[in-house]
Amino acid sequence: MQARRLAKRSSLGSRRGGATLQAPGPAPAKEGTLPGLPPLGPGPAPAPAPESWRPPLPPPRSAGTGPPRAAGAAAASSPVLLLLGEEDEDEEGGSRRRRGLGRVEEKPRGGAEEEDDDEEDEDEEVVVEVVDGDEDEEDSEERFLPLGPGRAVLKGPARGALKVGSIKREMTFTFQPEDLKRDSNKKMSHQHLFPLAMEEDVKTADTKKANRVLDHEKENTRSICLLEQKRKVVSSNIDVPPARKSSEELDMDKVTAAMVLTSLSTSPLVRSPPVRPNEGLSGSWKEGGGVPSSSSSSGYWSWSAPSDQSNPSTPSPPLSADSFKPFRSPAPQPQPQPDDGIDEAEASNLLFDEPIPRKRKNSMKVMFKCLWKNCGKVLSTAAGIQKHIRTIHLGRVGDSDYSDGEEDFYYTEIKLNTDSVADGLSSLAPVSPSQSLASPPTFPIPDSSRTEAPCAKTETKLMTPLSRSAPTTLYLVHTDHAYQATPPVTIPGSAKFTPNGSSFSISWQSPPVTFTGIPVSPTHNRPVGTGEQRQHTHTVLSSPPRGTVSLRKPRGEGKKCRKVYGMENRDMWCTACRWKKACQRFTD
DNA sequence: GATGCCGGGGG
């Protein structure tokens, strides 16, 4: 469809003097890329992009890691492509990487593979291939095989290199918001279902040497395990127990985790790019924030789509598959859960709260704070907090299997980061609404956060979960998705906004958000008249005083999508605008 | 001429 549009647009562009085509970076790329999308041509500039967004990972220890390094690079590039290619990516990436490691010099093969990345079959194939190998055992992380310490040490370098790849993969992986969701859920389930594994994990870690941030480690490990597991699920061929990771790796994992979370913030943007690889990459991941505008544009579409619920126990790899992978077989779609909306909110929340990915990269401590009214307990592990919530607040004694992830909503992740200002916290910040001010110049957050305060009642499920930033985002998601009037706050000036642009798009009008019936505290006036304005207009329109039914809308004087985004970013317009209908986003 | 958007039409 995009293709179609694009095509059309391109023609249009020509008609109009090629405005479209001349769009900064993305447009051309788009044009070029789109046609060959399915096969995903010979990696549109995979090289540079990956480099840029790759987290500063410590190079594979010792020297002379030529091979591994190369493999890493290969892997690096693959995730990129995969990134666009959807969640397979992770799998793919993994397998590819594996292969790479297994036979370093086989790169050509890998390269070829890259081209047809979205075929699941492919994956399988790859996997098999890998399996037969011998070294892959240690190389492939997903094989959670308890490697002998000695071995691990020996293979240090290789693993390190691998790490890079894996991290990327993970990052990529997380591009799907649901993913995270599921992740958390899984985390929980995992926690209960695989206590042993975890324990073992920790133990091993100890042995290795890292005792320090045990909590975090555990956490990270776990998350990774989860990821891995996920993957496992996807690639059912590989059945492997959790792998051990050296403290260093774990550290990296930490970073990874952070990045993962971070990535989620931008994920919406990056996600849809299946269509235009370059954009996604350069857009949100590029360090310097390459071509931001595009990023948001692309993401605009599909990200919120999959309200795809994450069943704690549903090993559904499909996650966002539906969101934008047409050719993927309709995998077992996780059945919608009762707290559907909530979940979604969560996701979106996560999506938005951390607008600046790169900052995340920096070392940061992740804590989990209980959001329960008067609790505020802070734990260092998600598991811990979850448990806490589950038992203390939710009163779920036999925390057995019933962990639907609800807990997720009652705690927030606090990132104690030296340099990553409060941005991350801004939205998540559970306790201090004031913090929310830290976030972008936009008004939304404070609002929502304030809302939260009152609603933090013991009202268990209903509102509490949505408190904090969720509401806003949720709203956003919904509306945006539905192309309702969710005005991404007037994007500064032109169609170009920083990667954080996404954060800007948080709707500032809470009114419509009827979620959970928390009457938006009357106290807070709508930041920008828009809300009111809108309402006014509404009333006026709905009850036209004059006999002559104003057939035509007066014509909004406010900015419209066209103005705001410009023709070049037509895909960022609200649907209505695109269809030459009354703008829904910038109503006035 | 550029915009905003209604009405109508194709798939």
Place this chain on the structure above:
DNA sequence: CCCCCGGCATC
């Protein structure tokens, strides 16, 4: 229903 677009009113 989704998506476009001709065409008209308005800027």
